Amino acid sequence: MKVTIVGVGLIGGSMAIDIKAVYPNAVVSGIDLDKNNLQKAMELHVIDQKGDFQSLFEEDIVIIAIPVDASVNILPKVLDQVGDSTIVIDTGSTKADICNVLRDHPKRRNFLAAHPIAGTEFSGAQAALANLFRNKTNIICEVEKTAFTLQERALELFQKLGMRIRYMDPASHDKHIAFVSHLSHISSFMLGKTVIDEEKNERDIFDMAGSGFESTVRLAKSSPAMWTPIFKQNKDNVIHSLDKYIENLVQFKRLMEQDDFESLYHEMNDTNHIKTILNGMK
Amino acid sequence: MKVTIVGVGLIGGSMAIDIKAVYPNAVVSGIDLDKNNLQKAMELHVIDQKGDFQSLFEEDIVIIAIPVDASVNILPKVLDQVGDSTIVIDTGSTKADICNVLRDHPKRRNFLAAHPIAGTEFSGAQAALANLFRNKTNIICEVEKTAFTLQERALELFQKLGMRIRYMDPASHDKHIAFVSHLSHISSFMLGKTVIDEEKNERDIFDMAGSGFESTVRLAKSSPAMWTPIFKQNKDNVIHSLDKYIENLVQFKRLMEQDDFESLYHEMNDTNHIKTILNGMK
Structure with a gap:
């Protein structure tokens, strides 16, 4: 399984650690604007390798874990890049704007809006923790807009990470x-x-x-x-x-x-x- | 050593547990308005026995760990009862009123105003914890008004419980x-x-x-x-x-x-x- 994490901080980094643990064959690539943070993520073996936007079309899962203003800017471009069978999962703490921005995107079916309610007060790759998501709630919005097989892949991931799922509309x-x-x-x-x-x-x-x-x-x-x-x-x-x-x-x-x-x-x-x-x- | 704890809740009960641990010969008596709580403190071996106000004159240490309004009412009467070589330590979260009420008490020298900055959000004898005070700050007010030998006894106790001491005036x-x-x-x-x-x-x-x-x-x-x-x-x-x-x-x-x-x-x-x-x- 090929996974790219965009934003290898507390949330993205913790996802990477758990994904490598539960999918032993996964190759986890990281993308981060902050070169030092990306280097740190490599050194700490949080990710396997550096990734890039140009090869997103090959990925099975792309996880977006960056500040919510950056997500709104970057997610339409990420979706433009991905292949038909890539699932793109956003993990931000607000859901209405992002769902709104992607509403009419031709690849909306490749996107899942999620909010794993987990974290600490620390940030950056060095804050990443194993099992951060275990027994935590993950809120999924507009699940019906995501392709059924891609929903399944995302839900399997969340289940393996130990999360319980709640469905909710973005405004609520x-x-x-x-x-x-x-x-x-x-x-x-x-x-x-x-x-x-x-x-x-x-x-x-x-x-x-x-x-x-x-x-x-x-x-x-x-x-x-x-x-x-x-x-x-x-x-x-x-x-x-x-x-x-x-x-x-x-x-x-x-x-x-x-x-x-x-x-x-x-x-x-x-x-x-x-x-x-x-x-x-x- | 004979110790009476007035108010066998989170603070008083935790003091009792540590005192029994660091002074193996101590006999720790408990007084509590709430009979059920006192019974619970006995059952949990937080205290050794029930105490009473009439025998306070025999005690080496009396610790007051009750709501601060009750302390202001009860402390003058407790001081009336104690012997010349008893040290009475208040542990409440406010210090100005209590110091003021006891200012002219004939046994003011038997009193030490303290505030151990320790606790949890729980209360009652069942909330008492060993080592609650270790590495915590204990604020002592108006130390100069306490008899020197009694200060020493109290400071030895605080030291054995692992607290660091800060001196401060009650208003500050x-x-x-x-x-x-x-x-x-x-x-x-x-x-x-x-x-x-x-x-x-x-x-x-x-x-x-x-x-x-x-x-x-x-x-x-x-x-x-x-x-x-x-x-x-x-x-x-x-x-x-x-x-x-x-x-x-x-x-x-x-x-x-x-x-x-x-x-x-x-x-x-x-x-x-x-x-x-x-x-x-x-």
């Missing part, structure tokens, strides 16, 4: 993912900023920060090059989720100002319900 | 801890609330939540009975930190509305500096 995906993923990143980035701003002259203060702070601010380590285009593409949904979040924070502050600590208790107690929800995620 | 402690701990809990609780509110009719949506959401919302599982009094006691500092946080979120939203994604990139890139800060915490 982008609306819900704003709340359960994109908003978390903003809350974390702004928490980090708030504390750094306040405490920048107090070098010892971070000694006071415990595992709670560390966990809440973890996503503020994420790559701005990846996240800026996501916020741009999903602007309306993200602004809506931010509005709701800010409203709740203002309400919390108001209860404190009014010394209404009983209501505050109930707010937090109700939110403890997140325990059950998160347990359901396991 | 409360000001900084609002940013690096209390604010994280609010950001997490309100993130949980926002997502639950929005998605309550969408039972499958949490399948879409990944490890990022889980990490950011983890603190929303915390005990409201513990956190409500903390927010009450540290009201002014917490409101100040919330104001700054809300300002930053509103500013982030404004940049999105203005399509100023370049500034958004720079905001996030600057905040990536949190990586270095968190590495410094290790």
Whole structure:
């Protein structure tokens, strides 16, 4: 099996590692704008060899794992290049724009829009991990637009990587993912900023920060090059989720100002319900 | 050595476990308003026996690990009971009120105000963990007001539990801890609330939540009975930190509305500096 990964970072690199493990005969090529990253991917044996756009027509699977603005630009050209029996899988965190851009592409049937919900706050080939996708959810949009045999090949891959599949339309995906993923990143980035701003002259203060702070601010380590285009593409949904979040924070502050600590208790107690929800995620 | 733990929950219970490990001759008694929790602590061998307030004068160490409003009420009475050579250590997350309440107590020299920065989002005796305090920071306030020999006993205990000590005045402690701990809990609780509110009719949506959401919302599982009094006691500092946080979120939203994604990139890139800060915490 011949596979090309476009963007050999955290997601693309982790895909490459698992593909080589589950398909021992696979030859995995990598394409990356960042020559140093591509070299690193070679040295770490994340990929087998460097690939190029000109030979995409020979590939069985092409995986796109680059920032979502670059995907929108490059995917029509990738589809132009591929052969009739190549499946091109996008893995970005927004799905409406990409599905829209490819809607009338003559090779739309060679494309599968996916979003594997997996990752860490790190980036680049050196962040790639084996088994990153095991027991994670993979959301597939507009599955009916992909050729049946190519769907099968992609689903076999996802199954071998240990993912569970959910089908969803692109608009619903982008609306819900704003709340359960994109908003978390903003809350974390702004928490980090708030504390750094306040405490920048107090070098010892971070000694006071415990595992709670560390966990809440973890996503503020994420790559701005990846996240800026996501916020741009999903602007309306993200602004809506931010509005709701800010409203709740203002309400919390108001209860404190009014010394209404009983209501505050109930707010937090109700939110403890997140325990059950998160347990359901396991 | 005789030790009584008042409040055999996550913090008090974890202290008990470690004390029994590092002082094999210690007899650890537990006091808890919640009879079921006390029974559980006995069954789990977190404590050796049930204690009572009447015999506190015999103890070498008394550790107070209860909600901060209860500490302010109970600590003057505990100090009334203890012997001349008992050290009473408070472990709460706010320090100004407690130091203020005990300022003129005749046995102020028997008291040490501490805040071990350690914990998880769980509570009760069954949440107690061995080695919870290892390599964690313990903030001590007004150390000069504690009798020297009793300071020594407490510091030996903290050292054996593996903690590093920082000295700070109570007002500075409360000001900084609002940013690096209390604010994280609010950001997490309100993130949980926002997502639950929005998605309550969408039972499958949490399948879409990944490890990022889980990490950011983890603190929303915390005990409201513990956190409500903390927010009450540290009201002014917490409101100040919330104001700054809300300002930053509103500013982030404004940049999105203005399509100023370049500034958004720079905001996030600057905040990536949190990586270095968190590495410094290790």
